[in-house]
Amino acid sequence: MAEELDAEEAANRERVPRFRSYIHGDREEAAERLHKHYFQERPMYPDKTFRRRFRMSEELFLSIVEDISNYDAEPLPKKPNGSDIARLYNTHEEKHGFKGMLRSIDCMHWKWKNCPVAWKGQYTSGHQGHPTIVLEVVASYDM
Incomplete structure (x- = not known):
């Protein structure tokens, strides 16, 4: 009986997600x-x-x-409001004939060759293997 409880506790511990510790700076x-x-x-x-x-x-x-x-x-708003969306829909439809397209988004990881050593852990992802900055492009016809 004790072995079954120990096995159950071990299985429960494996399911607990591990989080990084927070260091207050x-x-x-x-x-x-x-x-x-x-x-x-x-x-x-x-x-x-x-x-x-x-x-x-x-x-x-x-x-x-x-x-x-x-x-x-003023910082740029994170999300467009209703009138911005309607204006962007109309502009794109007039120019290209496509209805319902709001914007084009493209992201790219740009290698940060001179990243400070103290920051490398924050800017290095597992799939890139070196420090990168993510550049995101959001385009509309009035910007």
Whole structure:
């Protein structure tokens, strides 16, 4: 009887899905540490260490940060509303004679040759074997 219970418990444990553990990263602390290590008046590490670790110059990094900070445009909506769908249907039907086609979508994995070592696990999938960025194209006639 005990052997049957042990076998049943083992079978139940095999069915339990395994999940990755979540490690909480304190973003504010990481930003402070980044500033302390590289961007203070007297940084802890020299410029060449920043370039080697992040594979870009400090000037390029700061330019990207400034561009992101200054970007104040409204984000594109994730889903079109009813009037957008009707407009896209009509435009496509007029141009090509096909009814009911909303958009064309294409995705591609683009090899990220200079992916930072710390990020490789996040951007590497099992079927590609190397870090990639997924580029998705959604096309309509007015964009």
